Amino acid sequence: MSCPEWRDRINAYVDAELPPSDMAAFRAHAEQCAACAAGALALTESKLAVRRAGNRYTASAELRARMLSAAQGQDLAEAKAEPARIEPEKHWTGLERFTSGMWPRWALAAAALLLITVGLFVANRRQESKTLAEFADLHVAALASANPVEVISTDRHTVKPWFQGRIPFTFDLPELQGSPFSLLGGRVAYFHQEPAAHLIFQYQRHLISVFIFRETSQIALPASVADQTSSFRLRTWTQGGLRYVVIGDASDGTIQQLAGLLHFTQ
Amino acid sequence: MPLFDSLYNFARWLTRDESEAEDLVQECFAKALRGFSSFTPGTDFRAWMFRILRNTFLTSRTGLRAKLTQSLEEDEAEGESVAVTWETPESFALASATRDALQAALERLPAEYREVILLCDVEEMKYKDIAEVLSVPIGTVMSRIARGRKLLRQALAGERKQSPASAGKVDER
Numbered sequence: 001m002s003c004p005e006w007r008d009r010i011n012a013y014v015d016a017e018l019p020p021s022d023m024a025a026f027r028a029h030a031e032q033c034a035a036c037a038a039g040a041l042a043l044t045e046s047k048l049a050v051r052r053a054g055n056r057y058t059a060s061a062e063l064r065a066r067m068l069s070a071a072q073g074q075d076l077a078e079a080k081a082e083p084a085r086i087e088p089e090k091h092w093t094g095l096e097r098f099t100s101g102m103w104p105r106w107a108l109a110a111a112a113l114l115l116i117t118v119g120l121f122v123a124n125r126r127q128e129s130k131t132l133a134e135f136a137d138l139h140v141a142a143l144a145s146a147n148p149v150e151v152i153s154t155d156r157h158t159v160k161p162w163f164q165g166r167i168p169f170t171f172d173l174p175e176l177q178g179s180p181f182s183l184l185g186g187r188v189a190y191f192h193q194e195p196a197a198h199l200i201f202q203y204q205r206h207l208i209s210v211f212i213f214r215e216t217s218q219i220a221l222p223a224s225v226a227d228q229t230s231s232f233r234l235r236t237w238t239q240g241g242l243r244y245v246v247i248g249d250a251s252d253g254t255i256q257q258l259a260g261l262l263h264f265t266q
Numbered sequence: 267m268p269l270f271d272s273l274y275n276f277a278r279w280l281t282r283d284e285s286e287a288e289d290l291v292q293e294c295f296a297k298a299l300r301g302f303s304s305f306t307p308g309t310d311f312r313a314w315m316f317r318i319l320r321n322t323f324l325t326s327r328t329g330l331r332a333k334l335t336q337s338l339e340e341d342e343a344e345g346e347s348v349a350v351t352w353e354t355p356e357s358f359a360l361a362s363a364t365r366d367a368l369q370a371a372l373e374r375l376p377a378e379y380r381e382v383i384l385l386c387d388v389e390e391m392k393y394k395d396i397a398e399v400l401s402v403p404i405g406t407v408m409s410r411i412a413r414g415r416k417l418l419r420q421a422l423a424g425e426r427k428q429s430p431a432s433a434g435k436v437d438e439r
């Protein structure tokens with residue numbers, strides 16, 4: 001490709017929007033061509049300058065407080081209107097659970113809180129945190145969807161076999177009897193094209209997601225991390241070639257407790 | 267920046283008014299909660315929220331007024347080259363501009379270019395997500411980004427020429 005042709009695509013290059021092969025081709029060209037290299041540099045610096053200038057306004061503490069209390073008010077109202085709790089012993093079928101209206105209503109209220117207070121949906125963070133933010137996205141997206149789980153069961157002996165043939169690995173689930181957690185169900189999620197088992201647990205009025213997938217070199221995650229920077233608490237570790245991620249808006253101790261249960265299942 | 271802060275920042279740029287921006291963000295969250303079931307998992311959640319925010323703005327009084335007075339610059343610009351001309355010092359005018367100068371230039375930019383540049387550079391959204399927010403084809407996103415950046419460069423390069431106390435006329439083209 002010649003200089004004039006590259007010039008039309010240089011915006012897409014600095015925005016990382018060219019196909020990977022073209023990204024590499026441009027870099028090769030820029031090594032030989034000072035003009036194109038200077039152009040890409042100028043545009044990249046411009047982008048950074050615009051980002052600094054565009055991050056201009058901060059919401060007042062009053063607005064923040066108003067929105068939080070509105071969300072919490074909604075949460076409480078939902079709790080009063082819906083005193084029923086999910087009985088861990090009872091085996092709910094999908095239809096029962098959804099027609100009972102239990103999940104959607106308080107899951108929505110929980111999502112309302114997350115929406116306002118989340119600190120993880122962040123573009124301009126370090127790559128590591130960015131990767132972690134993607135789990136927050138998956139977690140909220142599942143809660144927000146009409147069908148948060150594909151297999152609905154509180155029984156680990158039902159949920160585990162359901163994943164067979166759907167994901168390319170197996171895993172064990174802990175006995176939850178006597179623990180404060182209950183299993184709500186599971187679904188298949190994708191993380192960087194890698195199929196993952198996505199399990200949703202309940203702890204009081206919090207929903208907690210657990211993602212399990214094969215550890216691959218493409219996915220850059222620290223060996224173990226506890227992210228405290230947002231209203232989400234997150235624990236991740238690897239075990240037997242599998243990566244575990246536990247994320248939710250419950251307290252750090254709660255997340256750690258569930259992580260511990262999963263960790264010592266094997 | 268958390269989603270809430272991003273939305274508020276964008277709302278202020280859209281409305282240019284503090285209390286209007288506050289109303290807009292609150293209405294956006296209320297709409298998002300009511301319409302949660304229409305969110306498609308796997309699509310970009312931030313883009314979905316920004317789309318709601320922007321659509322809410324467009325139907326507000328300020329938004330409607332802005333639409334009526336929207337410049338026709340995009341049509342005029344058709345066919346004009348937006349290629350980066352980096353042989354000139356103009357190409358670095360933007361990178362070396364002060365934050366104040368850049369904010370002033372962004373304010374003067376026609377709304378359709380300002381919003382696309384904010385979404386791309388400040389929010390770091392992918393073109394396909396910006397297209398989703400604005401309900402336009404990706405090609406339109408790309409041409410608006412290129413043209414918007416060019417307008418910004420020209421504005422800042424012009425300003426610099428002008429700044430040493432009215433020394434010579436501003437020649438932008």
Ligand SMILES: [Zn+2]
Pocket residue numbers: 002003006029033034035036037
């Ligand atoms: Zn070249």
